[in-house]
Amino acid sequence: xxxxxxxxxxxxxxxxxxxxxxxxxxxxxxxxxxxxxxxxxxxxxxxxxxxxxxxxxxxxxxxxxxxxxxxxxxxxxxxxxxxxxxxxxxxxxxxxxxxxxxxxxxxxxxxxxxxxxxxxxxxxxxxxxxxxxxxxxxxxxxxxxxxxxxxxxxxxxxxxxxxxxxxxxxxxxxxxxxxxxxxxxxxxxxxxxxxxxxxxxxxxxxxxxxxxxxxxxxxxx
Amino acid sequence: xxxxxxxxxxxxxxxxxxxxxxxxxxxxxxxxxxxxxxxxxxxxxxxxxxxxxxxxxxxxxxxxxxxxxxxxxxxxxxxxxxxxxxxxxxxxxxxxxxxxxxxxxxxxxxxxxxxxxxxxxxxxxxxxxxxxxxxxxxxxxxxxxxxxxxxxxxxxxxxxxxxxxxxxxxxxxxxxxxxxxxxxxxxxxxxxxxxxxxxxxxxxxxxxxxxxxxxxxxxxx
Numbered sequence: 001x002x003x004x005x006x007x008x009x010x011x012x013x014x015x016x017x018x019x020x021x022x023x024x025x026x027x028x029x030x031x032x033x034x035x036x037x038x039x040x041x042x043x044x045x046x047x048x049x050x051x052x053x054x055x056x057x058x059x060x061x062x063x064x065x066x067x068x069x070x071x072x073x074x075x076x077x078x079x080x081x082x083x084x085x086x087x088x089x090x091x092x093x094x095x096x097x098x099x100x101x102x103x104x105x106x107x108x109x110x111x112x113x114x115x116x117x118x119x120x121x122x123x124x125x126x127x128x129x130x131x132x133x134x135x136x137x138x139x140x141x142x143x144x145x146x147x148x149x150x151x152x153x154x155x156x157x158x159x160x161x162x163x164x165x166x167x168x169x170x171x172x173x174x175x176x177x178x179x180x181x182x183x184x185x186x187x188x189x190x191x192x193x194x195x196x197x198x199x200x201x202x203x204x205x206x207x208x209x210x211x212x213x214x215x216x217x218x219x220x221x
Numbered sequence: 222x223x224x225x226x227x228x229x230x231x232x233x234x235x236x237x238x239x240x241x242x243x244x245x246x247x248x249x250x251x252x253x254x255x256x257x258x259x260x261x262x263x264x265x266x267x268x269x270x271x272x273x274x275x276x277x278x279x280x281x282x283x284x285x286x287x288x289x290x291x292x293x294x295x296x297x298x299x300x301x302x303x304x305x306x307x308x309x310x311x312x313x314x315x316x317x318x319x320x321x322x323x324x325x326x327x328x329x330x331x332x333x334x335x336x337x338x339x340x341x342x343x344x345x346x347x348x349x350x351x352x353x354x355x356x357x358x359x360x361x362x363x364x365x366x367x368x369x370x371x372x373x374x375x376x377x378x379x380x381x382x383x384x385x386x387x388x389x390x391x392x393x394x395x396x397x398x399x400x401x402x403x404x405x406x407x408x409x410x411x412x413x414x415x416x417x418x419x420x421x422x423x424x425x426x427x428x429x430x431x432x433x434x435x436x437x438x439x440x441x442x
Binding site: 062064065068070095122123125126129130132133136137139140143144146147148149183 | 283285286289291316343344346347350351353354357358360361364365367368369370404
């Protein structure tokens with residue numbers, strides 16, 4: 001795997017750096033493997049580094065003191081996460097965790113050196129500030145919808161989204177996954193899904209949700 | 222009032238601009254007066270402009286469809302708000318409102334020209350990106366505490382904060398104001414306050430909350 005090639009593609013400021021600076025970044029970057037379920041960032045870790053997903057999938061989430069879990073973002077192949085490299089933006093969210101939801105291969109970019117570069121090059125600073133701003137903005141918007149949009153509506157939207165994403169009326173989706181994505185508890189989600197099943201709008205089976213009446217479903221939103 | 226002097230103090234990039242550019246900003250800036258209760262930004266307004274508070278106080282809040290109101294930030298004299306100048310950061314939160322909580326005099330800086338400058342000067346871009354990042358980060362952290370910290374605890378923290386801020390054990394504070402600040406409903410706040418009064422920890426009177434037993438109050442957090 002050619003780390004340099006990835007950075008060249010992903011960092012708009014790459015060509016601006018000297019060869020020495022480029023090498024410093026490459027040399028301080030680790031390539032780690034994680035198994036499904038592994039914690040990639042969070043808990044005691046202050047700053048893991050900037051993550052770049054080569055293979056697999058990650059999930060970023062916040063965790064409350066009493067263990068409630070809410071998905072903030074999902075990281076697919078070929079995407080980058082800087083919230084795990086919190087110290088680059090002088091910030092730290094101790095409730096923020098990242099786990100591998102599939103076996104994953106990940107580049108972990110050490111941020112100490114990048115931080116130094118961001119003081120030298122405005123372009124480096126702008127690149128990371130823009131990502132950070134977007135991440136927080138999305139997280140804020142998500143939280144806002146959690147607080148202000150009724151659970152029922154969030155659940156219906158989630159079903160529509162998954163239908164779009166999976167290109168199917170039979171969704172592979174557990175109640176627990178839905179709960180995390182819409183910021184609720186599994187029990188509450190199951191109750192709502194059962195109500196929809198009683199109304200003949202969906203059908204439930206192990207790990208699957210079938211959409212039987214899309215017209216009625218859309219009407220409820 | 223010398224607008225130029227304010228900008229010179231507040232904008233770290235000011236000296237970098239040409240005199241012509243400085244004049245363009247000054248000339249496109251309005252000085253508006255608002256009365257207590259006036260809506261300064263929000264609703265149909267897409268982009269009010271960047272606000273600078275010369276006199277008075279403002280409150281930024283989000284409003285849900287069913288009218289729930291949550292304070293995101295308070296703007297005091299000599300502070301700046303760029304969320305009202307949303308278009309500078311290519312963003313728009315249609316649920317975001319700003320109202321005057323006291324009679325206020327405010328500079329409204331047109332952002333069209335500033336946006337153009339941010340394409341020319343990296344320093345201008347960095348200045349606004351940093352503010353935007355911080356604002357969203359704070360809003361996200363606040364939302365997170367709303368979702369994850371129990372109401373009772375938020376209420377007690379709010380009382381402690383106000384005690385600190387007002388330097389007094391007798392707080393000038395309405396139940397409605399507390400509700401907005403901790404993201405709850407007035408009725409719920411009143412019920413919790415009554416429980417605290419029953420326990421002899423606080424005493425309630427019109428527009429005032431007296432802290433009678435600070436030791437016990439702190440124990441509850």
